[in-house]
Amino acid sequence: MPSSLRPPRRLADPSLPCLDATHVVSFLTRSVARWPLACFAAATILLSAFRAASAENAGTPPLRVLFLTGGGYHDYQKLAPHLTRELARRVRVDFDVRFGLDSLKDPGFAKAFDAVVYDVCDDEVSDGILTNALNTVRAGKPAVMIHCAVHAFRRSPLIHEWETCCGMRSKVHDPFAPLSTVKLDPASPITRSFPEDWKSPGDELYQTISIDPMSHALLRAKSLKDGREHIVAWTYEFGRGRVFATTLGHDMKTAVSEHYLQLLANGLLWSCGKLTPEGTPAAGLVVSPSR
Numbered sequence: 001m002p003s004s005l006r007p008p009r010r011l012a013d014p015s016l017p018c019l020d021a022t023h024v025v026s027f028l029t030r031s032v033a034r035w036p037l038a039c040f041a042a043a044t045i046l047l048s049a050f051r052a053a054s055a056e057n058a059g060t061p062p063l064r065v066l067f068l069t070g071g072g073y074h075d076y077q078k079l080a081p082h083l084t085r086e087l088a089r090r091v092r093v094d095f096d097v098r099f100g101l102d103s104l105k106d107p108g109f110a111k112a113f114d115a116v117v118y119d120v121c122d123d124e125v126s127d128g129i130l131t132n133a134l135n136t137v138r139a140g141k142p143a144v145m146i147h148c149a150v151h152a153f154r155r156s157p158l159i160h161e162w163e164t165c166c167g168m169r170s171k172v173h174d175p176f177a178p179l180s181t182v183k184l185d186p187a188s189p190i191t192r193s194f195p196e197d198w199k200s201p202g203d204e205l206y207q208t209i210s211i212d213p214m215s216h217a218l219l220r221a222k223s224l225k226d227g228r229e230h231i232v233a234w235t236y237e238f239g240r241g242r243v244f245a246t247t248l249g250h251d252m253k254t255a256v257s258e259h260y261l262q263l264l265a266n267g268l269l270w271s272c273g274k275l276t277p278e279g280t281p282a283a284g285l286v287v288s289p290s291r
């Protein structure tokens, strides 16, 4: 399949057991017979939640987000459908997933979208493409940088501008290893629900060479190799564009973490100005139970 073709947006999880409709009906019938009041209460709560979410979302379109992915060193064919599917379970969002950066040849590539996610790892790209990406953020389009996006375009003459856009400069990372983070801003709505001492069974710790004084650090991790500490999640504003970035997320070891997925969801919402101070999606972007 040509790399530019989009993978399916939502994939069935093969690890889930296959439920037979007859068994489900039988189970429900027996449950209602045994616990009628409990079942009635559960159904009422579910219906109320569904109605509340539906009413709240009425008339509000989901976020439209361009998810750019691809490049070397990572299994983006696995990561991209996983991340977009899981984020859509946490936020009302429709993703347009594109492998490769060809669409950035058009200066107006992001016009139809509320935000752009960069989950890419291209070492080099034409100046025209990178200029369009930079101008788009600078003009106010929200951006989310995931993992290698912070190391990308290292051979481009415009790399320093891209690093400025990301809000942090990093060139190398520690070897893949278990990693734990320290929360730096418990009041931030992005990390409010994030554990104080979150752990990943394996990731790459990107080394912070310098972080922009205007960046707002959210999470830090200590190197198992030399004890140095590096910022692994932060926010920044490049021109008029809000940027959320995290260097976490090399592969599925981190990407399956519920806390990591919520971090990305919150970062995306924050970049769009759609995250409440309590760390929940703004009105209209709450996922209804039926979704």
Ligand SMILES: [Zn+2]
Pocket: 073, 074, 147, 148, 204, 249, 250, 251
């Ligand atoms: Zn990586």
